[in-house]
Amino acid sequence: MSTERRTRAWIEVHGDDLRRNLERIRASVGEDVGMIPMVKADAYGLGVARAVGALEPVRPLAYGVATVEEGRELRDLGVTRPVLVFTPVPPGLYRAAVEADLTLCLSELAALDRLREAVRTTGVEASFHVEVDTGMGRSGFGWREAGEWGPLVRESVGAGLGLGGCFTHFHSADVAEVGSVRSQWERFQDVLRALGPLPGEALVHACNSAAALRCPEYAADAVRPGIFLYGAVAGEELPAPEPVMAVRARVLFVRDAPPGSTVGYGATHAARGWERWATVGIGYGDGLPRRLGNRGHVLVSGRRAPIVGRISMDVIVVDISEIPGVGVGDVATVVGRDGDQTITLEEVAAWADTINYEILTGFSRRLPRIWIDRGDG
Ligand SMILES: *Cc1c(COP(=O)(O)O)cnc(C)c1O
Numbered sequence: 193m194s195t196e197r198r199t200r201a202w203i204e205v206h207g208d209d210l211r212r213n214l215e216r217i218r219a220s221v222g223e224d225v226g227m228i229p230m231v232k233a234d235a236y237g238l239g240v241a242r243a244v245g246a247l248e249p250v251r252p253l254a255y256g257v258a259t260v261e262e263g264r265e266l267r268d269l270g271v272t273r274p275v276l277v278f279t280p281v282p283p284g285l286y287r288a289a290v291e292a293d294l295t296l297c298l299s300e301l302a303a304l305d306r307l308r309e310a311v312r313t314t315g316v317e318a319s320f321h322v323e324v325d326t327g328m329g330r331s332g333f334g335w336r337e338a339g340e341w342g343p344l345v346r347e348s349v350g351a352g353l354g355l356g357g358c359f360t361h362f363h364s365a366d367v368a369e370v371g372s373v374r375s376q377w378e379r380f381q382d383v384l385r386a387l388g389p390l391p392g393e394a395l396v397h398a399c400n401s402a403a404a405l406r407c408p409e410y411a412a413d414a415v416r417p418g419i420f421l422y423g424a425v426a427g428e429e430l431p432a433p434e435p436v437m438a439v440r441a442r443v444l445f446v447r448d449a450p451p452g453s454t455v456g457y458g459a460t461h462a463a464r465g466w467e468r469w470a471t472v473g474i475g476y477g478d479g480l481p482r483r484l485g486n487r488g489h490v491l492v493s494g495r496r497a498p499i500v501g502r503i504s505m506d507v508i509v510v511d512i513s514e515i516p517g518v519g520v521g522d523v524a525t526v527v528g529r530d531g532d533q534t535i536t537l538e539e540v541a542a543w544a545d546t547i548n549y550e551i552l553t554g555f556s557r558r559l560p561r562i563w564i565d566r567g568d569g
Contacts, residue, residue, distance in 0.1 A: 278297050
């Protein structure tokens with residue numbers, strides 16, 4: 193709880209809320225379903241070391257990352273659970289992946305050849321998961337051609353190479369209409385039937401956060417929640433998670449602006465009468481979208497203060513004419529709760545014409561992540 197890191201702008205992260213959100217996913221899908229928390233992109237920008245520290249007590253089945261580098265970072269942190277690398281790996285990185293005991297997700301037979309070669313040359317055994325493309329279209333073996341690749345994948349198992357699982361990924365589990373999820377699930381089931389019985393330890397999985405909450409009947413052996421764990425709404429008509437994170441920044445300067453005074457690059461706002469403005473120490477250099485200029489709000493003293501003028505790299509200016517008593521050093525809330533007001537990631541995303549994922553993962557290194565973890569589950 194160091195206060196010296198709360199000097200300018202920072203992100204507060206509540207580890208106990210992260211665990212609570214995982215337990216809510218577990219409550220949706222049932223106790224017997226394994227948890228593969230996705231900790232890619234530095235745990236969606238919140239800091240992978242502390243995220244893993246918070247999640248270890250609830251004993252995930254494995255962790256999910258996007259790159260070999262991210263997997264290696266988990267090993268450097270001392271993580272001993274399986275680590276799945278979900279994005280196809282560039283040809284030069286198979287050896288590094290095998291040496292770090294990472295589980296690769298494969299999309300083609302050429303990848304299987306590369307993995308086999310890495311196992312042969314390193315003498316280290318490896319297991320892999322087979323990704324099935326049922327409509328996402330960015331990676332995976334084609335669902336229509338399982339009769340061709342299926343037998344070849346099965347044949348290659350053995351000699352230090354194990355089939356650890358088979359999975360697919362839904363493209364639209366975030367929308368309320370579940371028709372596409374059902375048809376992807378049916379394609380996936382067709383593939384599983386074509387493959388025949390998998391090794392006993394192999395995991396079948398499909399669900400991201402939205403699917404785990406909306407369609408728990410497709411949970412299979414394990415689910416792969418990401419966004420919901422970190423406090424963002426996973427999709428339409430889905431429950432709000434515990435908030436997990438807040439973004440705060442200090443008021444650095446306050447002044448009274450006479451009528452006609454302008455603010456920010458391009459002078460896009462002019463005071464309509466006498467206005468009172470506060471300069472707050474956060475800008476697009478911190479990952480605050482520039483689209484929030486003359487659109488977004490922050491919370492000051494538990495009330496909404498509209499952003500006036502464009503977002504600068506390092507600061508924003510907000511109108512505090514209606515909020516008495518604001519002084520230099522006060523804390524403005526950019527995302528999160530202050531008093532009985534809350535600004536959600538979803539609200540910021542709507543102002544910025546994007547999705548909560550991009551807002552969450554977009555906050556820059558300049559903001560220290562300050563974890564508050566009471567360890568009370
Ligand atoms: C990122 C990712 C997830 C997690 O998705 P959320 O929508 O953040 O829950 C699950 N599976 C795969 C393959 C992913 O890449």
